[in-house]
Structures are given as structure tokens and as C-alpha cells.
Amino acid sequence: MVLNRLLGVVTAEQVGGWDDDLWDFFLGFSHWFSRADVRWQAWKYLRGLMAPIERRSGWSLAEHAGDATPDKMQGLLVSRCLDRDKLRDEVRSALVAAIGDEAGVLVADETGFIKKGRSSAGVQRQYTGTTGKIDNCQLGVFLTYHTRHGRAHVDRELYLPKSWTDDRDRCRRAHIGDDVPFATKPEQARSMLERAVDAKVPFAWFTGDEAYGQNRALREWCEQQDIHYVLATRKDHEVASGLHTTTRVDALIGKVRAGAWRRMSCGDGAHGPRVYDWTSVPIRTEFEHGRRGWVLARRSISSGELAYYVCFGPRGTRLRRLVATAGARWAVEESFQIAKNEAGMDQYQFRRYDAWYAHITLSMAAAAFLTITRAREAEKGAPPATTARTA
Structure with missing residues (x-):
């Protein structure tokens, strides 16, 4: 054999x-x-x-x-x-x-x-x-x-x-x-x-691409079941940014100061570590089970192209954990x-x-x-x- x-x-x-x-x-x-x-x-x-x-x-x-x-x-x-x-x-x-x-x-x-x-x-x-x-x-x-x-x-x-x-x-x-x-x-x-x-x-x-991150019913079900997620989404996805306001994720990330970005690998690819610049911003709303939400952004070092994620997880979750979870999708x-x-x-x-x-x-x-x-x-x-x- x-x-x-x-x-x-x-x-x-x-x-x-x-x-x-x-x-x-x-x-x-x-x-x-x-x-x-x-x-x-x-x-x-x-x-x-x-x-x-x-x-x-x-x-x-x-x-x-x-x-x-x-x-x-x-x-x-x-x-x-x-x-x-x-x-x-x-x-x-x-x-x-x-x-x-x-x-x-x-x-x-x-x-x-x-x-x-x-x-x-x-x-x-x-x-x-x-x-x-x-x-x-x-x-x-x-x-x-x-x-x-x-x-x-x-x-x-x-x-x-x-x-x-x-x-x-x-x-x-x-x-x-x-x-x-x-x-x-x-x-x-x-x-x-x-x-x-x-x-x-x-x-x-749990992670997935935009087809899953854009689906509100799936995200809400995960939140009800306390399943932590990092899901890709489109740049025009709107999240809570105040008591009665929402903001597009690209606009939210656009307000991040330059020094808030961190360069790190999200895992190894076919040609070595996949290194990007990353940052996250909290979502201003209450989640079930006392959890928190974030918008995560990935920026290409070579082209500056941006990708966005919506996240749900335990309070105090570090940026490195969100990045590693986003990178697991390529596995x-x-x-x-x-x-x-x-x-x-x-x-x-x-x-x-x-x-x-x-x-x-x-x-x-x-x-x-x-x-x-x-x-x-x-x-x-x-x-x-x-x-x-x-x-």
C-alpha cells in the first residue's frame, strides 16, 4: 500500500x-x-x-x-x-x-x-x-x-x-x-x-469568510450560544459606535491613529509567515454572556489593502488572539x-x-x-x- x-x-x-x-x-x-x-x-x-x-x-x-x-x-x-x-x-x-x-x-x-x-x-x-x-x-x-x-x-x-x-x-x-x-x-x-x-x-x-460574517442570523446565534468568533466582513458593514449610532467598519478603522497598528504574523503560509499590520477597535454595545465585540482590520504591508472582521469574545481578549483566529481561516x-x-x-x-x-x-x-x-x-x-x- x-x-x-x-x-x-x-x-x-x-x-x-x-x-x-x-x-x-x-x-x-x-x-x-x-x-x-x-x-x-x-x-x-x-x-x-x-x-x-x-x-x-x-x-x-x-x-x-x-x-x-x-x-x-x-x-x-x-x-x-x-x-x-x-x-x-x-x-x-x-x-x-x-x-x-x-x-x-x-x-x-x-x-x-x-x-x-x-x-x-x-x-x-x-x-x-x-x-x-x-x-x-x-x-x-x-x-x-x-x-x-x-x-x-x-x-x-x-x-x-x-x-x-x-x-x-x-x-x-x-x-x-x-x-x-x-x-x-x-x-x-x-x-x-x-x-x-x-x-x-x-x-x-469560530471563523469564516464574508459569506458567514455578513450573515446576521449566524452571528446572533453564535452570540446566544457563547461561541466566540472572528468573521470576515465587507468594508460597508455597520456596527454600533455609540448609544444610538452605527458606523461603517472602514470609517471606524479610518479614525485609528497610525501608532495603533501592530505588525505581526497570523500564521505560516506556503511561502513562510503571513505578516500584516493589524489593529482592533471595540464595538460600542452590550453582548450576551458579558462578552465584548471588536472590529479587526488587516493591512497589507506591500499594497496597503485593508480587510475587515467582526469579532465576539471574552473581555480582555488580546489582539494577538484575534489575529491568530483570523489566520486560522487559511488553514x-x-x-x-x-x-x-x-x-x-x-x-x-x-x-x-x-x-x-x-x-x-x-x-x-x-x-x-x-x-x-x-x-x-x-x-x-x-x-x-x-x-x-x-x-
Whole structure:
């Protein structure tokens, strides 16, 4: 078997142990495949997702598994003998056990899956950051868990535009149940946050981009639940600046004196520390649970371009904590990259709604195993991670 994203130069004993570890990891959730043949097919599918195959299509996964046709692989994804949500929960529990941290951050973000035609569940022409333009694609909304020990996706939802939910016949053809309603991306993020809270995932902060920061209902729900957040927002977002007045965030930050800006890193990126100038201004209103609110601003050192965030958290929260939380949002990009490149998340060729959830959850499981392995080897003092593939 081949494992990807391995940890530098390691011993033969470590490499040999990873195959056994993957089997043990699989056994932790294998009981959610209620038939032995489906369970065995899931094991082969999981191993195939982590193999050095050029593209993990049904045919290539079948060939890697020794199957004559892709029928069994395709049958696995639509099988009623697989509990997709229980599988998700088990993967999340395994991740929490390996990288859990009370100071962790939950990140909501989406990614696009480029498609042809109109039959794949949820597909339509819509903007996706995957290509940076409007494209024919599906959009998956994900919740990512980020801690000092590692990061990985812990939940997922397929976004269904109104062009789908308003056409129940079209939904039925893609095996989308009549009980599946339209939900905005912030509503999907809230549902995933609720599940994380119910599962007692340890975390201190929640973050997301403007799609979530601009949603008042999501922010108010977080405040009611005492979920601390740092959420990106637009420059024309208005916040309380007095007893009966509001001010745009760009105007509020524009009044900050030059000496109030602090240069600091919000985390490491592909080219080293991401260093910007930062400042924050308190929001003049009372929040639930005795919390405080702030407007956080980020200024590019090279161009002077500004970005804004609205924040909610404990009194006395330091600027460095708000900055670190804002920076955690970029961690999700690495998680998407690993899941797509190393666990075949975007390499599927089916149309059904239930098949999407099966494949995505198994891909999340494969990526979670890599994160867990990386954290375990780091504890042992193994060399830093590389992207090299090792047989």
C-alpha cells in the first residue's frame, strides 16, 4: 500500500506500521457498514483513495482493488448498508482524540467541484473559489478543525441551490429526499457547528469568510450560544459606535491613529509567515454572556489593502488572539488541498446525492488518517512533513 503526505525520511518499521494503523483506524468505524461485503469494499475504497493513482475514478479504484469492473465501487457509494452520518461522527471523534485542543478553531468554508452537464446533485453555474469565477459546479460547505496539533475536515454539506430545491422532480432523479429543504451556506455552517457542540468538540473560536460574517442570523446565534468568533466582513458593514449610532467598519478603522497598528504574523503560509499590520477597535454595545465585540482590520504591508472582521469574545481578549483566529481561516485551504490531492476528494464521477456524501465522507476519513498519523509521528519526534509520495 502507498501512503501519501508521509513524514520525511522515516524508518522501515514506521512505514510498515502505517498499514496496520490504517486497518485499526478503519475498524473504528467499520461497524457502520452493516454487511460484510460492503464493509470489505469500503476498506478497498479507502485504500484506493490513498494510493498513488493518477485519478481516482471508479475504474482506477476498481483496478487498484483487483475488481473486474467498477460496479462494486459504485454500488458501495449508493448502498443503504452505509450510515454516512455515523461514519462522519466516528471520523470526527478519532480526530478529536488525536489533535483535540481546548484552544482549537472551527473554520467554515466551501469548495467547488467542477462538473459537466446538469444532472449531478446541486450542480449549476455559480461562483467558486476553486477556479475564481462562475463555473458549472457543485459546492460543498465544510467545517474544518484547526489546532496546534493538526487540521482536517470534520463535517460537510452539499449546497443545493433553489434551482434544485424548487424542482422536486429533479431532486428525486438525483436521489435527494423530499425532506431535504433549501438551506443557505450560513445555515449549513450553523448546523455543522451545532453538531460539533453536541459532540463536545473542544474549541475556543469560530471563523469564516464574508459569506458567514455578513450573515446576521449566524452571528446572533453564535452570540446566544457563547461561541466566540472572528468573521470576515465587507468594508460597508455597520456596527454600533455609540448609544444610538452605527458606523461603517472602514470609517471606524479610518479614525485609528497610525501608532495603533501592530505588525505581526497570523500564521505560516506556503511561502513562510503571513505578516500584516493589524489593529482592533471595540464595538460600542452590550453582548450576551458579558462578552465584548471588536472590529479587526488587516493591512497589507506591500499594497496597503485593508480587510475587515467582526469579532465576539471574552473581555480582555488580546489582539494577538484575534489575529491568530483570523489566520486560522487559511488553514482550511491546506485541508482542501490535502483532501483533493492526497485523498481524491474531487475525483469522482457520479451524480447521486447519497453517493456524494458517501465519497466525500470516505475521503475525509482518508485525510483524517493522514492528519492523525502526522500528529502521532510528531509526538514521537519524526522529521517534519513533506509532500513526497513513498511506497
